Every structure is written in structure tokens, then in C-alpha cells.
Amino acid sequence: MHNTVIVRYGELALKGLNRGSFEQQLVLNIKDCLKKNHIEFSAVKKVRGRIMVYSADDCKCLENVFGIVSISPALETEAGMETIKQEALKHYTAGTFRISTQRIDKGISGSLDMNREIGQYVVDNSGAKVSLKSPDVDIGVELFNKKAYVFNRTIKGPGGLPIGVTGTVAVLIEDQNAIKAAVMMMKRGCRIILVKKVPIDTKELEKYAYGFRIKEANDIPEEAEAVVTSETLETLQKRDYSIPVLRPLIGE
Amino acid sequence: MHNTVIVRYGELALKGLNRGSFEQQLVLNIKDCLKKNHIEFSAVKKVRGRIMVYSADDCKCLENVFGIVSISPALETEAGMETIKQEALKHYTAGTFRISTQRIDKGISGSLDMNREIGQYVVDNSGAKVSLKSPDVDIGVELFNKKAYVFNRTIKGPGGLPIGVTGTVAVLIEDQNAIKAAVMMMKRGCRIILVKKVPIDTKELEKYAYGFRIKEANDIPEEAEAVVTSETLETLQKRDYSIPVLRPLIGE
Known part of the structure; x- marks a missing residue:
């Protein structure tokens, strides 16, 4: 159900530090963690404020890598509305749901419009009910790097700074x-x-x-x-x- | 509606410190705060793990005194069941309610039994509904010092240690x-x-x-x-x- 893992890190954590060295160190530490835990991956890439890990594993071990705010095992797909809708439907499991779109690339249409349109598609094809406040499944859609990323799980990281940036x-x-x-x-x-x-x-x-x-x-x-x-x-x-x-x- | 303010402080904050000096300093700091804020009070007394401020004011300024975990403006009354019930009823305002009894003096009866008996009295005399999970009014009853204290408000303090205990x-x-x-x-x-x-x-x-x-x-x-x-x-x-x-x- 996923072919990549989105890694999010805190902009706030960058105060007083060189952003480039923060990201560079975090990429190194992520690779080190994956290797030490014998997780197979094809690449770890920095892409527009995110780090992408290309792996079929959910990379849960990254929850112990300082500097990471959260990770989401996601499906990387083309950024067309039809594809996104179908993938969102596949990410629906049970109970109530919500669509949470975040556009880092601008383009297709507004985030709220997208939430509505994708949500309607999931309702029509699953009969599921929407709950904006406390959904059982929160289906995330992120648009960046001219791709769409669809996921339904976010694992919290430990935050802080990547080991190696402060001596x-x-x-x-x-x-x-x-x-x-x-x-x-x-x-x-x-x-x-x-x-x-x-x-x-x-x-x-x-x-x-x-x-x-x-x-x-x-x-x-x-x-x-x-x-x-x-x-x-x-x-x-x-x-x-x-x-x-x-x-x-x-x-x- | 109240003639005293219950001051609670953290047992946990006492680690490595002399408990006596913690309490003594906290009493001094409370008096200093009340004086600086021109709050009238007749006494500040240490009583069985609590500090009591005898004042008609709600002493909200104490929320800035380090060492204090919370305060409740309360009515000090005799510890008889009939009196407690009547005072609890007076402390009911609107919406759902709950009775939360804490017995520091043991005696009268079990806390759960007291919750039930006092709650029943409030229901019978006000028609109010009980909500144990998220009541609109949380009526507290504390029993210590051979007195009963009834209140419906708890104001959070800043925690920590009283200024003066560590140099x-x-x-x-x-x-x-x-x-x-x-x-x-x-x-x-x-x-x-x-x-x-x-x-x-x-x-x-x-x-x-x-x-x-x-x-x-x-x-x-x-x-x-x-x-x-x-x-x-x-x-x-x-x-x-x-x-x-x-x-x-x-x-x-």
C-alpha cells in the first residue's frame, strides 16, 4: 500500500543553525538508522522541506532519529485528481474518515476544494461517513515535487536536532x-x-x-x-x- | 460563598529537599504575595499536607507563587453529612455536575459512598443530572483537620519550588x-x-x-x-x- 515514507522535520528547530547542514546531517542519520536496523531502501532524498525514503518497509525505526517530527508511510503517485481519488479510496479502512490535503506545490485546486471532492468520491464509493473532528481514519494527501502522496498513518518522531549538528x-x-x-x-x-x-x-x-x-x-x-x-x-x-x-x- | 482558600503543593516537588523548609518558605511567600497584592487575610496555616488561607478574597494572585500546584476558594464547615450535603447543593450552579470527595481524615464513610449520597441529595433538590466524565460543575469535598471543605473551582498554580529553598x-x-x-x-x-x-x-x-x-x-x-x-x-x-x-x- 506504500512505496515511500515521508519524513517531516521541524522548521522551528532550525533557529540559529544552518538549514543546509541540518538537512544534510538528518539524511545521513536516517540512512545510518535504516542500515543499522537492516531495512532495505533504494534512496533517501531531500525534496522541498521533506525527506523521502524510498522503501517498502514502514521504517518505524525512524521514530528514534532526533530531528524528525513525524513520518508517514505513503503511496507516491502522479498528481492527477482521478488517481488521487482512487488511491484515497484504497486508503479508507473502516469507520468515519476525513481527507486532509496539503499542497506544497500549488496548482490543481484549493486544499479545501480538494478535501471536498476527494471526500465525496470516498463517500460515494464506500458509503463511509465523514467526521471532520475525530475521524477513525485520517487520509492525508500531500502534493509536492509534482507528485501526490497518499497515506493514512502518521508516526510521531522525537523532534529535536539531528545528532552531529552541534558538536x-x-x-x-x-x-x-x-x-x-x-x-x-x-x-x-x-x-x-x-x-x-x-x-x-x-x-x-x-x-x-x-x-x-x-x-x-x-x-x-x-x-x-x-x-x-x-x-x-x-x-x-x-x-x-x-x-x-x-x-x-x-x-x- | 467561601471563607478560606485551600492551597495544594506537590509532594513530588519535595525530592531531595527538607519538607519542613519547603512548607515554611511557601507559607512566607504566600503571605508576601497577599500583602503585595493588598489582599486581606486573617491567617495562613499549614494543615495536614495543605496550606489554608483564611480570606474572603479568592486569592487568584497565588497562581504566580512557585511551589503551588493549585488553589480552591472553599467553604470551611463542620464535617457532618447533613451540612456537607446542603453546602454541596449551594455550590451547584448549572448543567451537569459531579461530586469529588477526598478524605484526608478518615471517618464518616468511604469517598465513593459519600459521592453517591451527596450527589443524590443534589439531584433530589435541584433536578440536576450527574456526569462523571465531563461535568459542567465539579463540586469538590475535602475532609481534613476535622473540618469539611466544599468548593467548585480549582485554579492551577505554577508548580516548582518556593523561591528561597535552593539559594x-x-x-x-x-x-x-x-x-x-x-x-x-x-x-x-x-x-x-x-x-x-x-x-x-x-x-x-x-x-x-x-x-x-x-x-x-x-x-x-x-x-x-x-x-x-x-x-x-x-x-x-x-x-x-x-x-x-x-x-x-x-x-x-
């Missing part, structure tokens, strides 16, 4: 909270190097490690641009390092 | 984000001293300044236990201070 930090593993601190820094686009002060299982971090490999070191390595601790205001200590000390849990 | 920090006002960083530190219980590096309007911070007065200084003062900056990962700088540097916006 490398050393995370002091001093207590269980350090895992949380490390995930926060990864979500802000950092590659991490673990400095294990106490023996804590850091396996959970591998789940998000796309676009780089987590390293371990016995001391703060040269390449680290900052030291990350798991301190809160209640456990605050003075730390003397030649690089900034970051305490992502300080507001917890 | 004093100097906030570098370097850009507009510094206001956000300062609020985050106040919410974590810090008294703040503003070090104005650029001329930015800091008036908004006064809204939360209960339990202390915001000071300004030209340089990091002796009493500061940490320096707070508004840096994000994208604007990170090395800072040389003899006290810890906190960057509450690092995860933004």
Missing part, C-alpha cells in the same frame, strides 16, 4: 540521571563520549545513536567541547574544567 | 532569553540577583518575586552561589568564574 560533548556517568542528561544532549544535536565514573548500564543510549558511534573514554577527551553532568540544583558542585560544564537537568 | 544566583542579563532563564531558576526555588549587561526590561520577573526582593548588581555579588546565563548550545561560550555556571536554556 561533541563528554558525559560524566556519575549516577542513573546521567542517562537522561545524555539523551537530552543527543536530542540537542550532540555526539556524546561517555566518561564512566561509576558502572551504570548505558545501553539505552544506543537506541538514539544514529549518525555516529558512542565512544567511551577514561577522562575528558580533547575533542569534547563541553562536559555534561547530571547535577540538579540540589546536588550542584563546583567543577574545574577548561571547557564549559553543562547541566541539562538543572531545571528539573 | 541565590546571579543572572546575567545579556539578551531577551535571560528573562526566560531567570524565570526557570526562580521556579527551581532560587532568589535572583540581576547583573544587567545590556538594557533589557526585567519587569516581568516581578510577577513571581514573592518571598524576596529582586536585587540588581553591577558585577557577580559575593552571595551568589552560581552564575546563570541564557546561552543555548548554539551560543555556548567558555566562562571563567569561581562559582558554577548554569545554563538553564541548554536543552531548548
